[in-house]
Amino acid sequence: MKKLVLSGSSFLIPNHKAWAKLQSLYDLAYSEYGDWSGALIQSNPDSLVSITINLSEFIEFDSLNHDKSKDLIASILTPLINRLSSSNDATIVGICSGKDFQVVRDAKEINVKQKIYSQLLNQFEELALEFIDFYFIDLDHQFSRLGIDKAFDQRNWYLSHCHFSSHGLYQIAKYTEEILLRHTEPSYKVLVLDCDNTIWGGVVGEDDVGSLAIGQDGIGSAFVDFQKDLVKLSNQGVLLVLASKNNEAEVWKVFDNHPSMVLRREHIVAWRINWNEKSKNIIELSEELGLNINSFAFWDDNPLEREQMKVLLPDVLTIDIPENIWDWPKYLRELPCFSKLVSSSSDKNKIYQYKARAQFVQATKNVADMRSYLETINLSPSASNVNELTISRAVQLCQKTNQFNVRTERHTIAKIKNFSEDDKDFSFMVSLKDIYGDHGIVGLVCLKSIDKETIFIDTFLLSCRVLGRYLESWMLSEIIRRCQPKGTKNIIGEFIISGRNEAAQNFFEENDFKETEIKPELLKKFSSKGYLIKGITYSLQLASARIPNMNLFKDV
Amino acid sequence: MNKLTENDLFGILSDVFPATTLPEDSKGLEMGSFKEWDSLGNFNLLLAIEEHFEIRFTMDEITKIKSLAQIAETLNERDA
Numbered sequence A: 001m002k003k004l005v006l007s008g009s010s011f012l013i014p015n016h017k018a019w020a021k022l023q024s025l026y027d028l029a030y031s032e033y034g035d036w037s038g039a040l041i042q043s044n045p046d047s048l049v050s051i052t053i054n055l056s057e058f059i060e061f062d063s064l065n066h067d068k069s070k071d072l073i074a075s076i077l078t079p080l081i082n083r084l085s086s087s088n089d090a091t092i093v094g095i096c097s098g099k100d101f102q103v104v105r106d107a108k109e110i111n112v113k114q115k116i117y118s119q120l121l122n123q124f125e126e127l128a129l130e131f132i133d134f135y136f137i138d139l140d141h142q143f144s145r146l147g148i149d150k151a152f153d154q155r156n157w158y159l160s161h162c163h164f165s166s167h168g169l170y171q172i173a174k175y176t177e178e179i180l181l182r183h184t185e186p187s188y189k190v191l192v193l194d195c196d197n198t199i200w201g202g203v204v205g206e207d208d209v210g211s212l213a214i215g216q217d218g219i220g221s222a223f224v225d226f227q228k229d230l231v232k233l234s235n236q237g238v239l240l241v242l243a244s245k246n247n248e249a250e251v252w253k254v255f256d257n258h259p260s261m262v263l264r265r266e267h268i269v270a271w272r273i274n275w276n277e278k279s280k281n282i283i284e285l286s287e288e289l290g291l292n293i294n295s296f297a298f299w300d301d302n303p304l305e306r307e308q309m310k311v312l313l314p315d316v317l318t319i320d321i322p323e324n325i326w327d328w329p330k331y332l333r334e335l336p337c338f339s340k341l342v343s344s345s346s347d348k349n350k351i352y353q354y355k356a357r358a359q360f361v362q363a364t365k366n367v368a369d370m371r372s373y374l375e376t377i378n379l380s381p382s383a384s385n386v387n388e389l390t391i392s393r394a395v396q397l398c399q400k401t402n403q404f405n406v407r408t409e410r411h412t413i414a415k416i417k418n419f420s421e422d423d424k425d426f427s428f429m430v431s432l433k434d435i436y437g438d439h440g441i442v443g444l445v446c447l448k449s450i451d452k453e454t455i456f457i458d459t460f461l462l463s464c465r466v467l468g469r470y471l472e473s474w475m476l477s478e479i480i481r482r483c484q485p486k487g488t489k490n491i492i493g494e495f496i497i498s499g500r501n502e503a504a505q506n507f508f509e510e511n512d513f514k515e516t517e518i519k520p521e522l523l524k525k526f527s528s529k530g531y532l533i534k535g536i537t538y539s540l541q542l543a544s545a546r547i548p549n550m551n552l553f554k555d556v
Numbered sequence B: 001m002n003k004l005t006e007n008d009l010f011g012i013l014s015d016v017f018p019a020t021t022l023p024e025d026s027k028g029l030e031m032g033s034f035k036e037w038d039s040l041g042n043f044n045l046l047l048a049i050e051e052h053f054e055i056r057f058t059m060d061e062i063t064k065i066k067s068l069a070q071i072a073e074t075l076n077e078r079d080a
Helices: A017-025 A036-042 A066-086 A112-130 A139-144 A154-160 A166-184 A219-235 A248-257 A278-289 A303-312 A325-334 A345-364 A370-375 A391-400 A413-422 A471-486 A520-528 B006-016 B039-053 B059-064 B068-079
Strands: A003-008 A027-030 A048-054 A091-096 A134-138 A190-193 A239-244 A268-273 A296-299 A380-385 A427-434 A437-451 A454-462 A490-495 A536-541
Touching: A003 A017, A003 A036, A017 A027, A017 A166, A017 B039, A036 A048, A036 A066, A048 A166, A066 A091, A066 A112, A091 A112, A091 A139, A091 A166, A112 A134, A134 A139, A134 A166, A139 A166, A154 B059, A166 B039, A190 A219, A190 A278, A219 A239, A219 A325, A239 A278, A248 A268, A268 A278, A268 A345, A278 A296, A278 A303, A278 A345, A345 A437, A380 A471, A391 A413, A391 A427, A391 A437, A391 A454, A413 A427, A413 A437, A427 A471, A437 A471, A437 A520, A454 A471, A454 A520, A471 A490, B006 B039, B006 B068, B039 B059, B039 B068
Parallel strands: A003 A027, A003 A048, A048 A091, A091 A134, A190 A239, A190 A296, A239 A268, A454 A490
Antiparallel strands: A380 A427, A427 A437, A437 A454, A490 A536
């Protein structure tokens, strides 16, 4: 289990029931009371650290001169930056101002705690941009939802030096859980939508297009708002698909003809509009998009459809939607399952790329000989070293790629930088174009030199939306092209079963690797580089290597 | 409502002290009866009792209550 160090300026009451869930998910370590700076500076770079800071414990009276404020901010930022520049995993800082409320005085001036609080939040925001593994929680804001007073308990402060109430501790634990979950788990990629009484009010086929509730005053405008939020999600890279029981032509008639539709055909990446079971349709959609069904979320107004989905496809996230449509837009905006912590510029193009993938799959259905078909679509891959601009995409690929991923290492920025620091040729990303479009960056390779003649494939992954094009063979040839001039004779690969990476299972054998056991003396070198080999190992002798499928690619 | 007894608190006790195998009869259990029930354990137990019965102890009660019998007694007084 991953170690999680918990610390705060307040006493956080170790073993309080609030921490039970975190305790079951992580190897939880409470640092000494008050030693949050020690927790930042001394914790192992590979462990997770979550600290909670209450400014009222730093500012005794509501006055602080300019220099003292600057000192205070520096005393919080210094240990934090120290940790961020050396750590390999997540750091979370929850902060609250602990300010008092005094309407009359607050009508004349901004409370000093609040001033310092806002300055710190600005600093945190900058750090969060710079350090991908850093998250901060604006506790004043989050607490305010259920009432800020409920989060604190003066009695607990005088009894145990904990400023928080049980309720406050539960909230802090919940925020920490949610952030850590998104930090490690990929977010949901696809939102499956029903049509009738979901994206519009009324039933097509029974009601005229004109009498559907979209856009008019009242409830129709709630559907419009819901559609606007769906479009926003689509712009953030969530794929919208339809699964509805209708006549397809009637649905598109609404999309094309209803003047108030905000959601347009171009937002819909794929669809199944028929009278089949929705679970069957989702399975088909997942094949068409090349995405595992556990990245699908399902939104349907019909409770029967939802119950059925939960039973038949428990891996799909069936969203328990609010009963009333007017609660939907806000509910959708606040759903944590689509929030992502790493975003990169290539997200914006993703919708387009998945559409290209869907077209590709439709076309290949009609082609008997896959390879001769691939020769005609101008596959043009290219490779580029990981750099400052592309490293966030590299981390994102590491976090999200489950299917074609030989070792499923979830690398951080720092880890990926290590590879390029060893040798700039040892971490590279692969882009692909073909007649269906520019797929953007779809592959990542990280290599480690084990000895003069031996290279180990630490990371070899390929986005699922370009599977089936034998791009993996080209990536391997790129590895060889980079390693051969350095005197490499032997490339070692390892396949670690993750339960989700069957797509990569035969990669090594299909590409001229031979299953090989690693000799003990070489194994020692592996462990000195930090590798404990636990999967199936393969080796490729460069002198005699014959990489298949190379006739499919046009080098650019 | 019937008077609460020490055994009625068994569920909360095992919830707060998951690492301890509790005796079948919880009569007479108090702070120090086992390792997990130290002064921090006592505080956690009382906070869990507060949450479960939706009550709030005074500072005085939190510093004085140190056994299951005292917890039951205090809860019964509240109820009366």
